[in-house]
Structure formats: structure tokens, C-alpha cells
Amino acid sequence: MHDHCRMMRRALRWTGWAAAYLAGLVALVFAGSWVWWQQPPSARGTGTNALWARHQWVGEPHTEAEYRDLGALLKRNRITDVFFHAGPFEADGTVPPAKYRNAAKLIEAVRRHAPGVRAQAYLGQIRTVDGVGVTDLDDPAVRERVLATDKIFLDLGFAGIHYDFEPVYPDDRAYLTLLDRTRELTRARGRLLSVAVEQPTLVDAAQPVYKALIPRTGTVHYPPRPTEDFLRALADRADQVAIMTYDVSLPTRSLVGLHFAAHTERTLRLIGDRTTVFMGVPTYRPLMDWAEDLPGALRGVRRGVDALDRPPVRPYGVGIYADWTTDSADWQRYRANWLPPGSDYFGR
Template sequence: MVRRTARWAGWAVAYVLGLVALAAAGAWVWWQPAPTAAGTATNALWARHQWVGETHTGAEYRAFGDLLERGRITDVYFHAGPVEADGTVPAAKYRNARALIAAMRRYAPGVRAHAYLGQIRVAGGAGVIQLDDPAVRARVVRTAGTFLDLGFDGIHYDFEPIYPDDTAFLALLDGTRSLTKARGRLLSVALEQPTLADGLQPLYKALLPRGGRFEYPPRPTDAFLRSVAARVDQVAIMTYDVSLPTRSLAGLHYARHTAHVLRLIGDQVTVFMGVPTYRTSMAWAEDLDGALRGVRRGADALERPPARPWGVGIYADWTTDPQEWARYRSTWLPSEIARING
């Protein structure tokens, strides 16, 4: 009996490994053709907190403005938080904000500067901010107004985790959207990559309750992503850190999400697909070059371009070295690709 059980277990393991090998081989074959879609000239960058929290020289601002221009960066999410549990941000944390905005107007005219606000969301377990409290949400909106008063072109929210039944988060977007729209500014949000199959959410919820050691992933369903898109001007998908073992599988991940998100909301809002320049958990399989190639392969799969502008969001300015900036320009920007290809 024990020997038979061991034999069946061995066959089961071999079967699973065979399926994995087939999937990896299929992804490798799919990965080989070079993408034909060019990148775009509408792109975003997440920027470090020091820009709003510390003083900088004119030369530093000028160099940053030149970097943004050469990279065709249209939107910069300057980290201005984190938001405190009560929904506020102490003024000492953004003491350089006015100087930053003045420098952006001088050295990077036309580039939109967003105040990037976020925090760990209380959602069935540990966390910092309780967005279910209407008073907390109201203070977050007032905090957003403070940054608009300083001259920021928009508000960028990154509260995590956000689950697809988070009505409090949608209420926060409603309140903030009223503010930004009245002032002629923008509202953007960073979200996790969408689910692979919406139908699995009830199963995840039943087997992996929130607040436990093994929570189910906070992935937006199609319906939730549409609900968010109806309330904002831009959606940045945190596509990075995929934890897949091969470059082709990671590239397939980027391509699949790019095509899916652009089909779903690309006609409603500006979409930025997040790409990494930091060392990911599986850096041999996922890097900036592979992510950009995957995004372009995803664009290849579209039946038509989205109605709204779209591009990539680089995470982040503090992890991108000069060589990566050069590779980004040569493999993503349409003018650079055309120049290289003659």
C-alpha cells in the first residue's frame, strides 16, 4: 500500500512538472518574435520623498528637468506622505514642496507634478489608516487640498491593500475627484495588477481570509477596475515584482496585463503600466528591458490603440541608473526606436 501510494505520488509530481515545463516552453516560443509596437511619449515616474522634503540646488533641478524631457516623462508622482493614521501629513514632511513646484515650472514646463499620498490600509488585519471611517476619509481629502494649494497638478493615491469590494476606497475617490475636478487638476491611483480570473475571487475569499498569515491577493476585478476608472483621470498598474522564474514567463505576464487593462479601461483613462528598475525578487527573469518588451508585445495584441494616451510608469527614480535610462530611451521611446532602426 505504501509503495503504491508513493508510486502515485511520483506520477502526480511528474505530471505537474511536465505541465510546468510545457508552459515554460510555450512561453519561450511566444517570447522569441520581436515586438512591432513602439512605445509611447506619455509616461510616468515615481519619485522619491526627498524632492518635497529636502532642499535642492538649481543644478539638481535643472538636471532632473532634462532627465524628464529626454525620457518623455509627462507625469511625476512625488512621494509626499505617508499619510498619518488620522488622514493628515505633517507640514515638516513637505517643507520643500513650494520650491519643487517652482523648479518644475521653470525646468520641466509641461510635466505634471502629482502629490503621491499613501499608507497601509486597515483591511481585516494589521494596518495604519482606517479608510472606512468617514472622518478619516474627509481629512485625507483636506490633505489632498493642501497639496493642490501648494501648486501640485494632481493627487496620486497608493493605499494598500485594496480589495475589489472596498467601497470605502471608492468613496475616498469620489470625495477627492470632486475636489480635483473643481480645481481643474488630476486624480490618479496606483493599483495592483488585475486578477487572472475574476471567478476565483469567492474561492480565495473563502479559503484565504483577510488578516491571516496567508491572505488572498488584493487584485482588482474587471468590475472594480472599471469603477475606479470612472472616478479618476489616470490608473497606474503595479505590474512589477511578478515572481516568475523565466524571462519569457515574466514577459508574458506584462504582455497579458497590458493588453487586458488597455482593452478594459484604455478608452476611459490614461493608463500607465508599471515597470521596475529596482532589483526584483527574481532579477534574472524580470528587469526593465524584459518588462518593456513585454508591454510592447501586449500592445501588439491589441485590435486598435486605446482612445486615451497611455505608457509606462517607471518605479522608481531612486533606483534607475544612467544605463537603465539609456536602455529605456532606446527600447521604448518611438523617436529613439525609429532612429536606431534607421
């Protein structure tokens, strides 16, 4: 009995030490990130930026005044690329014409009111993985119909195709095959291919561990994070890569900023010389995330640029997610925290 009590006390003591050690580590992380966050960024933003736009622009009629206001907003905020939601794909790789019945009018209006802005067709769907999902890109017939649908949107006058298939895992050869074929199509037409992907892995070697240990929940089996090799493969195929860096779920603004900074630095180092990069930033406030906001995300992106030895060879900027959650105050914050002073549109 005495030995048992002594063992219990020893176990409790070790547990207490371990808890104290863990608490100390957590405190150091919080303190370190707070100290890091106090240094203001020196890098300014750029004039190459994207915006994800709601489906109503291609699916519903609009007045000339609405188109004029859209053009003014894009010019004032130095938006060079707009991903107008034009899908999603049906299971067979098609998009019903009724969903994009006003696309041609939209494209004409963008040309009138925001010349030089590239209006891209934002297309995607839940990608079938292990029999779960909607669009099965492993089926060559489905991929052919996706390409045929892309041709329809390019014929309408869109400046590019913007894919957002989710989830896409780093062993997805069918997805890369689709990108190869789409690139042939877009380049033959003098248009763009852009892709939206999840933020990269923190540790590439963790992917097979996730795959083995994390059970399927709905359409997702394990975190669909691109590895370094997969991100390079995407960059070699796409003219633009948009990183969906948002939905951070961290408890403090400094940790959120560190997240955006780390992913910006790493992504631009990896592919900034290969393709145009947009770091996705949110204008919505997640219900379960009180620390993530647009100014903090933009500050984090700029700190990530500061950490680079040199600017990337290719253009880079941010992607605003999304137009339907961005109000006038958000746009003012964006201009103040991102656009370079002296920009043609800054402050106007």
C-alpha cells in the same frame, strides 16, 4: 500482505505518472513561453509616461543645478507625469507640514525646467482592513481630513493627487467614496486624480476563495487584486490608473515577459478607452527574482500592445518604479526599448 504490496506498487505507479504528467505540463509551459518570447514586438512605446519619485524632492532643499538636471531628465525621457512622494498620511488623514516644506520650490522648478510636466502629490498609507493597518478609510472623519490634506497640496500648485493606499480590495466601497469626493475636488480645480493599484486578478472568481482560505499575514489578508468590475469603477473615477505590474517572482524572462504582456493587453482592453493607463515597470532588481528586469518588462508591455485589435482611445504608457533605483544605464535601456524612434528627445 501480498494485496498491500500490490496496492503500494499501484499507488507508486500512479504517483509517478502524475509527477511525469505535471513535469510535462511545466515543460510545455516553459517551452511555449520561450517560443512566444522570440517574436520581437512591433509596437513602439509612447510619449506619455510616468515616474514615481522619492520623498526628498518635497522634503529637502535642492540647488538650482539639481532642479535643472531633474528637468532635463524628465524632458529627455518623455516623462509627462511625476508622482512626487509627499506623504504618507498619518492615521488621522493628515500630513505634517515639515514633510513637504520644500514642495512649493520643487513645483516652481519643474515649471521652469520641465514645462508641461505634471507634478502630482503622491499620497498613501497602509489602509486599515479588519482593524489592522494605519489609516481607516471607513471612518468618514478620516476621509474628510484626507480631502482637506489634498486641498493643501493642490493649493501648493501640484497638478494632481496620486493615491497609493494598500491593500485595496474589490469590495472597498469606502475607497470608491473617497475617489468620488477627490474627483469632485480635483476637477473643480482643473487638476488630475490618479491611482496606483495592484495588477488585476487572473480569475475574478478566485477572490472569494482566497478570502476564505488564505489567513492574514501582517496587514494583508488575501491578494488585493482588482476584479474587472472594480478596475472599471476605478477608471470611471480617476483620470489616470497606474498598474503596479512589477514584483513578478517568475523563474524565466520569457514568463516574466508573458506576465507583463498579458496584464497590458487585458488592462488596456478593459479600461484603455476610459482613462489614461500607466503599466508599472521596475528599474530595481528584486533580491529573490533574477528574471525580472526593465528591458524584459518593456518588451512584454509592447507585446501586450501588439495583441490589441486597435490602440486604446485614451493615452497610455509606462510608469517607472522608481527614480531612486534608476541610474543612467537604466534610462538608456528605457529609451532604447520604449521611446519611439524620431521622438524629440530620443537618443539625446
